[in-house]
Amino acid sequence: MKLLNKFLNRQSGRPNKLCRNTALGGFLSMTFWFISFVVSAQPIELTPQTPARFDITAQIGIYEDKTSQLPFETVKKTPFTPFQKSALYVPFSSSAHWYKITLRNKTSNEQTRVVKWNSTLTERVDFYIPDQTNSYKIEEGGSFIPSNQLVYTAEEPYAAVKIAPQEEETIFIRIQSQRGHFTSLTLYTTESLADTQLSEFKRIGFVNGIMIIRLFYVLLLVFFVVRDVTFRQYSIFLTFRTIAFWGIISVLGKTITQNGEAATIINFMSYHIMPICYILVLRVVFPIKQLPAFIPTFFNVIIVLVVLLGIGIIVDYHWYWLKAGTFLVVFFWFFIILLFVAAIIRKLKIDWSYSIPFILSISGYIFIQLSTLTGINIPWKYEFANFSYVAEIFVFGLFLGKIIRNHETARLSSEKQLSFTQEQAERLQELDQLKTNFFTGISHEFRTPLTLLIGPLDDLQKKFPKESILPIMQRNAQRLLTLINQLLDLGKLDARQMQVNLQQGDLAKFLQMLSSSFQSLAESRNITFALHQSHSQVLADFDADKIEKIIINLLSNAFKFTENGGRIKMLVEYSPLTPNGGTILFSPIGTVRRAGGGAVITLKDSGIGISPEKLTKIFDRFYQIDDADKRTHEGTGIGLALVKELVDLMKGDIRVESQLGAGTTFYVTLPLTSEARVGADQFGDDKLLVQTPVIELSAEHLGDSPLTFAPQTSENILLIVEDNDDLRAYIRTVFEDAYQVVEAADGQEGLEKALEFVPDIVISDLMMPRMDGFEFCKCLKSNEKTSHIPVVMLTAKATLEDRIEGFELGADDYLVKPFNTAEIKARVRNLVLSREQLKQRFSQPFVETRPEDTPSIDELFIEKVREQIEKRISDSRYSIDELATEMNMSPSQLLR
Structure with missing residues (x-):
């Protein structure tokens, strides 16, 4: 220290005191620099006892270049901070991180050591290795460097350095990686590195093998076994x-x-x-x-x-x-x-x-x-990761057996269920076939007796033209034949036995003839009916029988649901095409052209319309829009279903638009060709296929027959409440000789007529528009003016429940259609006689009656009459007319 002070004093020429202070400051600075140098650059000594492989992470110096732009020469002179931790953390950042490693060879031989960066995730790992000229060469590594430019062969970056005996070398490593991760540095001998790489390759290969085998096995299972x-x-x-x-x-x-x-x-x-x-x-x-x-x-x-x-x-x-x-x-x-x-x-x-x-x-x-x-x-993160990988493979393997067993159980159950379902389907198909065969057979059996009915009826009509019952019989026999034909057609469609028989003819003329058969009906009901076709003559292939059934059913529906005075319009648009796709132009009048496209038939009426929720079901078999007991229009639910299936059979299309109260529009699209043979006899005037349509109409559509006859008080009055005009007319013919007959077309009208005429007996149908038979009977029996009138229920419902319901509502008798004429006459006569006897009984002088002797409503009525008579018993001028006025009835009603 003294020598240092003397040296400083000589150099500065200043007093000793100042020199001593200056020397002390310099000494402290040099001491701090020396300690920092020793700590930051603590060399890793290589001795004969040094392991061939050991972790050097805690013996390095680190420096963070936040700009990531500093050159190596600047960084080399910068002090590094000792790390002293077991794992290096590279954070998520764009900074560059520098690591300094000093190796000192304490042996007498040259040492070659390999510094390995233990991570494949680092994007850039640049090794700065000293060479014999005391300069540094750069060996680039990391995931961003193409594999063909790497100087190392392993996945992790590494670099080798040679250290001469009793010398030391300093290695710098520059890291730049956007992705954060943990890693470490390991020092190897060349031999231990080769052994480590071989072990690592084996481990990775084993794990890869397990992963690939497991994946292959699972994929085989998913494609061929466990679906x-x-x-x-x-x-x-x-x-x-x-x-x-x-x-x-x-x-x-x-x-x-x-x-x-x-x-x-x-x-x-x-x-x-x-x-x-x-x-x-x-x-x-x-x-x-x-x-x-x-x-x-x-x-x-x-x-x-x-x-x-x-x-x-x-x-x-x-x-x-x-x-x-x-x-x-x-x-x-x-x-x-x-x-x-x-x-x-x-x-x-x-x-x-x-x-x-x-x-x-x-x-x-x-x-x-x-x-x-x-x-x-x-x-322990890597150890746990390895454990979870292996554990997942083995655990899934254990559960895989259970998964396969459960799948096999479910598969067998599904196959059993499928087999059962198929058996049920086959059984249902057999039943459906039996049903179809039954309907087909029974329909054929019906045709023979119908032929023996329709033919003789035609002869009788010619022989007795004034007989009123014969037209009714003819109409209903023809209606029954139509229904049987429709059932036969449905049976053929179910059995796929119906074929399309195309013949060439004038489709426009055929549709004109079909529509003309409805003209008289339109005129009788004051319905505006018009047919408009885009071309007057169209030579095309079509099945006349099936098109007739389609058009007749659609027009019958339109007339059935259109009120008198309404409108029905049928529009036919033809859009024929040649085989090569070119459009053929038709002459609107008088020129016959060949069709090769299609026809769109639009049928629009001003009828009652269909609600949206019912519109999707109208083509279902046996579906009817009206409620079963309160139907406004009669029908079977077959016609539109047959139309839809016939259109589908001809590869056409049908759709419908409707709005309640605004009418319904049907659109039928049919394909047309011109390749079939010409049906020369198909459209001759003397061999027209079209027959007069049989349309099921409610009585309100028919205005040519009166519903009532003026009663006379001297005879019994019979009220017939029936919505079918033909059946009502037939019942009238049965009873018109013995009774004054009053007629009503539905329950509401029947109740009004009952209150007006107070009939002696009522014959009522069950299924009627506006008010059905049950409601009509209930209203009739709950009114004191009409509660005494006997009611005979006449219906096609023959179940016990319907009969009990009718009796509970006050019906006096119950007859099932078809009825026997003698039986209905006898039952009506007996009911009228029983009421006559009851009337005579109450015509006797008044006596006190017990409540259980009369029905409750009759008792009230009789009690009122008795009270009125007792009030005026002393008046000699008191008459039947005055009593009727006080009871709010007419004299004739009171007498009944």
Whole structure:
């Protein structure tokens, strides 16, 4: 120290005191610099006892270049901070990190050592190695460097350095990586590095082999054995998980492309999309519907975020996108664990055969991600990841047996159920065939007696033209024949025995003849009916029989549901095409052209319309729009069903538009060709196929017969309430010799006529428009003016329940159609006689009656009459007319 002071004093020429202070400051500075130098550059000594492989992470110096722009010469002169930790953390950032390693050879031989960077995730790892000229050479490494430019052969970057005996060398490593991760540095001899690489290759190969075999086995099962939705979803998850494993070890990207940056992005994206696979599994193994409703929406949000972050990473590869993606994976993992905990607490049913392997699968990797995200080193993270990988494979293998067994059980049960269903279907098909055969056979059997009825009726009509019952019989026999023909057609359609028989003819003329058969009906009901065709003559192939049935049924429906004075319009548009697709122009009048396109038939009426909820069912067999007991129009529900099936048979199309109160429009599209033979005899005037249509109309459509006859008080009055005009006319002929007959077309009109005429007896149908027979009987029996009138119910409903309901509502007798004339006469006569006897009984001088001797309503009526007579018993001028006025009745009604 003295020598130093003397030296300083000589140099400065200043007093000793000042020199001593200056010397002390310099000494302290040199001491601090020396200590920092010793600490920051503490060399790693290589001795004969040094292991061939050991971790040097805690013996390096570090420096962070936040600008990532400093040159090596500047960094080399910068003091490095000693690290002294067991694991290096490379954060999510764009900074460059420098590491300094000093090796001192304490042996007498030259040493060659290899410094290895233990991570495949780092994007740039540049080694600065000293050479014999005391300068530095750069060996580039990392995932961004193309594999063909790397100087090392392993997956992790490394560089070799030679140290002369009793010398030391300093190595610098520059790291730049946007993605955060943990790593370490290891020092090897060349021999130990080769051994380590071989062991690592074996380990990775073994794991890869297990992953590939497991994936191949699962895919075989999903394609050929376990065809189950849950297993298929889990197999998709396993497929992407295997791909993600290859991305984690940085194998996937290099296999696809030689571009280092693209390969790095591919590797990251392979496990970035895993939350989507998690959701696929959760939706099939987890009872999502039993949890709050926001869970499915939350899953969709996760999927959207994964996609958006993936796009951000691909387009703009920066640390913030990578960190956000890592955070999303960790967050969703914790959310999945919470879901399972909530399900266990609530005791929800979970498929643990898939859930346990699934939880093991995602848990191993998540601790690595959590450590990377937080920068907190979890020492056992890699060991746990290895354990979870192996455990998931073995656990899933154990559960796989149960999964296959459950699938086989379900498959056998399904096959048994399918076999049972097929047997039932075959049985139903047999029953349907039996039904079809029955209807076909019985229909054929009906045709023979009908022929023996219709023919003689035609002869009788010619012989006795004034007999009124014969037209009714002819009409109804023809109607029955039409229904039988429709049933036969349906049977042929069911059996697929109906063929389309095309013949060439003038379709326009044929449709004109069909429509003309309805003209007289339109005139009688004052309905405006018109046919408009785009062309007057069209030579085309068509099945005249089937088109006739289609048009007749549609027009019959239109007339049935259109009120008197309404409108019906039929429009036919022809759009023929030549075989090569060119349009043929028709002359509107008088020119015959060949068709090769189609015809659109539009039929519009101003009828009652159809409600939207019923519109879709009108083509169903036996479906009827009206309520069964209150139908306004008669029908069987066969006509439109037959129309639809015939149109389909001819490869056409039919649709309908309707609005309540505004009418209905049918659109029928039929294809047309011109290749069939000409049916020369098909359209001759003397051999017209079209017959006068038989239309089921309600009585209100027919205005040519009076519904009432003026009654005479000297004879019994019979009220007939029946909506079928022919049946009402027939009943009238049965009773008109013995009774004054009053007629009504429905229950509402019948009640009005009953109150007006107070008949001696009523014959009523059950199914009628506006008011059915049950309601009519109830109203009749609850009114004191008409409660005494006996009612005979006449209906086609023959069930015991219907008969009991009729009797409970006050019906006195019940007859089922078809009825015997002598029987109905006898029953009506007996009921009238019983009421006559009751009338004579109450015509005797008044006596006190017990309530149980008379019905309650009759008792009230008689009590009122008795009170009125007792009030005026002393008045000699008191007459029947005055009593009737006080009772609000006419004298004739009171007498009855």
